[in-house]
Amino acid sequence: MKKTGFAFVLYILMIISPIRNFIESIMIAHMLIQLPLLIFVGWLIGHFIVEKFHSLFNSWNINGVPGMIIVVFITMYWMIPRTLDEALTIGFMEVFKFTSLPVAGVILFDSWRRIGDLGKSFIFLNYLSMFGLMAWLYIDSPIQICNNYLTGQQRILGWGFLIITLAMALYTIQSVFTDHSEENVL
Amino acid sequence: MGCLEMTTIVDKGELKSRNSMIATYLVIGGAVIAVMMIFGVLMLLAQGGVLDLSPAAFYQFLTIHGTGMIGAAALAAVGLMWYFLRDYVELSKKVFTWNLILFLIALVMIIVGVFSFEYASAWTFLYPLPALSAGAWGIIGALLYLGGMLVLGTGFLLLYIDTGRAIIRKYGSLGKGLGWDVISGKKDVKDAPPATVIASTMVTIVNTTAIVAGAVVLIMNVINVINPAFTFDPLLAKNLTYAFGHIFANAIIYMGVIVVYEILPRYTNRKWAVNKSFLIAWTMSTAFTLVIYTHHMLMDSVMPKWMLIMGQALSYANGIPVLVVTAYGALMIVYKSGIKWDMASGLAFLSMFGWSVGVVPAIVDATIVVNHVMHNTKWVPGHFHMYMGLGAVVMLFAFMYYLAKVDSNLKPNGLDKLAFVCYTLAMISISAQFLVSGAISTPRRWATHFPEWMGPALFGAIAGVFLVIATSIFITHFIRYIIVRNKTGSDFYERKLA
């Protein structure tokens, strides 16, 4: 319950105009702070919602794969440069952003528990290469991709993605090379 | 026999399904290899001036031949690895099946892309060629091909995640799968992981890396094909492309060699000794394989010099550690063992020979000075046809004969022996033909040759016909095994061989 309350406050804070405008004025904050936080809101209320609609989630997302596919599509959609742009200029897109990402968070919460270790590793490695590609795209692009952000902003975002990619790669390396023999189940 | 007696007795019904998926992997892999050989022969006939093939058709053949050979050999090699690895760690049959399904989907996409939509960038799809074909092919062909490669990569990625997790579950970490705790002296050599686990760990590490890099550059190409306004740094693209292509192609032989580690002990009733130098060799080859793709960049003078020097130095050394310990181990285990030679053991031994001989031209070519002269000549296909055709692919055939032998009562006949000799001579001829072409400065990947370049190509085409025949005999034997086995079931699993 505490979590749900916190999520609610967080969500309201992000909707408040001055805060929202400030975050969205900086490309890297828009993509790498606002969007993940919106997913996080969904994740936080996930427990509450999934509990409430238990049988519904059980009926279509039993092994977590359908849910994970939806999450991948929603997040991929919001990584396309153009969608960020449209969220700023088209009111409806902004609303869609503020609803679809929390929904993705809820589904992620439900799916992540179900999807199993193999699925987790697979999703993780997929995001690793996707973020690597985003880093490359934003750092390297000779053209201004968004109407609302200058190329300088673009490049900073690219470096942000690169840092995330490297962190994920380092995490993978340390996790496969450190000893897991104490843990019986992996 | 020690670890060889690990296999448990299982009932007949389970046995039947135990090997049937593996047999499917090998029969599909083998059949695709045979068909791709035919495209190889057609290319040589065209280069030899006998067959009138349009350049467009030649490049489609080149694309399908390269992609199909690497894909099919990798598929069959995974089947081989899986067969032996499952005795030591717990693998998921579901993932194994999914990899095959995704492979077949990818195969269809790639074939349609190449033949119906005329996609012909060669299997290395080097940026920005997929998008910039000067009208030779359109967006759909490129998307089908690149998408097919992504689907293929997805299947293999799932499989290597599964092997990786299984190895970590059993041995603690991938480092321990490579025996690092033995190297560092924390554990006794006699507790070292078995050779099969070591090789599988190595391949899991390098191929996961390769596929992740490949996914980045494939999707990048997709974006560029859909919207050419998005351009990317071509040098980074080339690095990632070869990090994928070189490693993935290279890993085939490291999966194939498992058959040598597993069957020679069974034939000689001796143990394959895993000692410290064996472990160090595999760790070295793991590291080298990850970085030496840079030998594809020796002509790119904009690359940092240190990377090129590293690429050169390590290319000399790349496969050598594993090759030396394996060839030495194979000789030692066979020496005065009274081994009974048959198709499987003979092919396994031939593959060691082919691998050893095949690295020599590679070492020559990896020298920067020579590379500037040789790199884009047929010397290069000369090297990899030798070590793939006479090394890696032979390991696959060795495994096919081995499986047929232990899992049914089918006996190879005189025709199989004839095919063995025929295959060996024909593959040597094809490799030699490429090397001679390279030595007389014939460029690689040219649809049309000057008359003075045609001789070797024609010679190779004739040898190729014999190679196709020999390969068909190998595969026929294997298909007969599958038929026999479906009729009678299997009582023969893990028959004692010595």
Ligand code: HEM
């Ligand atoms: C009958 C046997 C074979 C014949 C006649 C044959 C012939 C050829 C020819 C003519 C080329 C083009 C050479 C050029 O660049 O001008 C080629 C390329 C190639 N072959 Fe083969 N080949 C055979 C078997 C194999 C095998 C067993 C493999 C690997 C498993 C293989 C893998 C490749 C690859 C990767 C290329 C490079 C394609 C490229 O340049 O993009 N081939 N082959």
Ligand SMILES: [Cu+2]
């Ligand atoms: Cu290479």
